[in-house]
Structure formats: C-alpha cells, structure tokens
Amino acid sequence: MMRVKMWKPTGLALAAIAATAAIAVAVPSAMAQRDPAYAAARAAGQIGEQPDGYLGFASTPTPAIRALVQDLNIKRKAAYTExxxxxxxxxxxxxxxxxxxxxxxxxxxxxYQAPDGRWLTRDGSPPVRNASCP
Structure with a gap:
C-alpha cells in the first residue's frame, strides 16, 4: 500500500498564501464594485461573502442577481486557480x-456568512470568522 504524504502548510506558506490571496481577491472585487447591480445587491443585503471565498445569497435571489453572482464566482475561481x-x-x-x-x-x-452558516450583518466589531483564518 502506497502512502501519500499530505501537504501541510507551514506558517510561512500560510502567510504567502494569505498575502497572495489578498491581492487575488482585489481584482475580482474591483471589477464587481464597478457594477451598479453588484453594489445595489450588496447594499440591500441580498448577497454577501462566504467563508469559502465565494459570494452567496443572504436572501432569495432574483434571476438577475443569481446570474451576477454566478459570473463573479466564476471569475473568482479563475483567479484562485491561477x-x-x-x-x-x-x-x-x-x-x-x-x-x-x-x-x-x-x-x-x-x-457575510459565519462559519456556522448563519448570515450576519457586519457591525462595528470584527466579523465572526473561522478559527483557522490567518
């Protein structure tokens, strides 16, 4: 039986991923912020950030909002893959x-979506995030 060694990120590797992730999300986020439909849906609390790095629906979306989010998530996945x-x-x-x-x-x-799946509205305090976040 062949054993496969799993890659376990070190503190330095996690820091590199976090720094690169911050840059990678800036591009799709900047593109999205130019879209008035995105800004309106976000301001209305219809969509929000999920712990998995993709946008999600905080309420039942219209077909237009669903299409917008799907398009943005495809762009995010392409950036994440690269x-x-x-x-x-x-x-x-x-x-x-x-x-x-x-x-x-x-x-x-x-x-934004908390680690337990609840949709929360950000207030002045830090958001509830996964304990594994860097």
Missing amino acids: RAQATGSTVEQFAFTSGCNLIANTKPGEK
Missing part, C-alpha cells in the same frame, strides 16, 4: 484564505 498554482497550494486552500480576507474586509451593514 494564484493557487503560483503559490503551490490548492484552489480550495487559496479560496478559503481569500474568504477569510474578504469577510475581514466587509464594511458595517454588509452581509
């Missing part, structure tokens, strides 16, 4: 670290 290859991590690891950063960067009044 950056994960560059850092030697998996897409899932990179997306998770990006999710940590995106939730940390939410503004008061914006929705």
Whole structure:
C-alpha cells in the first residue's frame, strides 16, 4: 500500500498564501464594485461573502442577481486557480484564505456568512470568522 504524504502548510506558506490571496481577491472585487447591480445587491443585503471565498445569497435571489453572482464566482475561481498554482497550494486552500480576507474586509451593514452558516450583518466589531483564518 502506497502512502501519500499530505501537504501541510507551514506558517510561512500560510502567510504567502494569505498575502497572495489578498491581492487575488482585489481584482475580482474591483471589477464587481464597478457594477451598479453588484453594489445595489450588496447594499440591500441580498448577497454577501462566504467563508469559502465565494459570494452567496443572504436572501432569495432574483434571476438577475443569481446570474451576477454566478459570473463573479466564476471569475473568482479563475483567479484562485491561477494564484493557487503560483503559490503551490490548492484552489480550495487559496479560496478559503481569500474568504477569510474578504469577510475581514466587509464594511458595517454588509452581509457575510459565519462559519456556522448563519448570515450576519457586519457591525462595528470584527466579523465572526473561522478559527483557522490567518
């Protein structure tokens, strides 16, 4: 029986992934913020950041909002895939670290998903994030 050694990130590797993730999410986020429909849905609390690094629906979406979020999530996955290859991590690891950063960067009044699956509205205090977030 062949044993496969799992890659376990070191503190330095996690820091590199986190730094690269912060840059990678800036591009899709900047593109999204130029879209008035995205800004309106976010301000209305219809969509928010999820711990997995993708946008989610905090309420039942309209077909237009669903299409917008699907498009943005496809763009995020492409960015995560590119950056994960560059850092030697998996897409899932990179997306998770990006999710940590995106939730940390939410503004008061914006929705985000807590690790237990509840949708919360950011207030002035730090958001509730996964204990594994860097």
